[in-house]
Amino acid sequence: MFVEGTLLYGRRFDPIEGRIIIEDGEIVTIEEVAVDSTDIVLPAFINAHTHLGDSIAKEAGAGLSLDALVAPPDGLKHRLLDSATQDEIVAAMRRSLRLMTASGTAACIEFREGGVDGVEAIRKAGSDLPIETVVLGRESEAAMHTADGFGASGARDGEFEQIRSATRDANKLFGIHAGERDADDITPAFNLDPDFLVHMVYPNTDHLTRLATEQIPTVVCPRSNLVTGVGVPPISDLAERTTLALGTDNAMLNAPSMFREMAYTAKLADVSARTILEMATINGAEIANLDYGLIEPGCEAKLLVLDGDSDNLAGAQDIVRAVVRRADRADVSEVIT
Template identity: 55%
Template sequence: METLEGTILVGESFEPVAGRVVVADGEITAVEETATDSTDLILPAFVNAHTHVGDSVAKDAAVGLSLEEAVVPPDSLKHRRLRDTPREEQVAAIRRTCRQMTRTGTATFADFREFGRTGAEILNEAAATEAVSAFVFGSDDPAVLDVADGFGASGATDEDFRERRAAVRERGRPFAIHAGEPDASDIHPALDLEPDLLVHMVHAEREHLQRVSEQSVPIVACPRANLALGVGTPSLRELVDATTVALGTDNVMVNDPSMFREMAYTARRFDVTDREVLRMATHNGAAAIGSDAGVIESGRPAQLLVLDGDSDNLAGTDSPVSAVVRRAGGLDVKRVVG
């Protein structure tokens, strides 16, 4: 059993409470309000709900390139570099990204992994030695589910995914798909597949969001990557009003995997509250992959982030939630639990 003391951001509302969190066997067993001398700030660890960590072999190589030139299969810079990079170099590069995610407060990341079974096995090998947990959306063939947690489709107009969608459903695994990134043309076809998760939805219109709401499909937004690749700006307020929205940092090639940076950009750029942004980075990301983590409550998984509330950066803040979303960074992280 372990006890963490400080200011705790409790529940889905992240109400700041002075007290302690009791953890045993990977589970929160109690959240107790009590006086404490600790200046630590305790909150749910982040869930980075959409990444492409294989791109760690090509950091910043896509600067100045279009979406198609940078990442669209099969002949983009990304796919050429992945084909040409030896397995051991890919594993080493992914491990570095995993360590960076831990240093910036992330406990779990959900990755769309290219190159089928081989790609998923490379990611599993890399993540096995690291503190952060990988939720792998495999590609190519549903047989990848032998080594992956779900299936990730590139886009509904890239290929015919109907048979693969049916096979994934038979296996009882989640089916996720990119949609509405370069334009809106693939959104209705993606929704026709009845996905469990949509990624991007930059160009979603009212008719699309009505279907999203009716089908209760969560969305992962990746605002910084959308900016970097020049595909536009999502209507984040409308997405949040329609469904559960999580945050992801997307391609390591164009973005570092810091959820602190993703939150700060999102809070400043869009018509959303700081609490909504923190929920996107924690509870909503966990929910998008079927996890009960992301909330500090008794009985929940103990995936927690401890920040130094007395750091030069965070000391004196009037709002712990805003401090986490807009100000905090990797230097403020004391530890990630779970």
């Protein structure tokens, strides 16, 4: 099969007119040729941090603090998860996964509450959907072994040395929240040698230096940080120092839309549109060890096709900027996963 249009090619997302040749789900050739299509073709998104169990309680807890909303074990989300049936949680997560698929997300990195049962629930929710869910179990070593790794709530919430060691021995991903409320849990998170960090709203100069030295990938979730009132991550500083990806965080607080996350980040942070698109695609893929997120030969063909002649995108002078700041689900022509 082939896809034609303006292709956002390579890591710099250089717009070229041409055609992508796909065989057995892999990009085999990029042909830079004149084509009739006005479509815009880019890598499908990687949502690098989600909590999809929260889909059972969208817009709950208005006005509550971050701890009251999500802190284990008694935050509102945990109480709502405890009171819901497994079937209710599975159905709600499935809706969010369908929404993500339709809006161009090829994969997400999910911090999944509920131990082994929680991991099994998200597997069931996405079992026949094209979106790839990289599941990080929580609360037990058994959940980690059932999942693709372990997602720690934060160094202030418990002792994670043993589970970190077990996750490393299992050759699986270990991610941890850090610096969301304040800077106090950042150094303890560093000391666990995580595969990636989430949030990093409050790094100090020493933290930024260590982040650059140790090259610890980081995921920021700026819309979530806005809603919970914890502050704004120093996106430019983080992007200069390490691999930086984007996530939508709690489905309770925000729709899991990478379009919205990119547009908000673009208007909040002093970084280029290309940097933000990289955060939404290849950087998340690299954190999750996925072989896509770029339009290049040899990559899996996980692609998003936008209607470049839509009322929203027609006339765009800077294609990458338009995709990052302006595009939305209504512009999606096709998602190839």
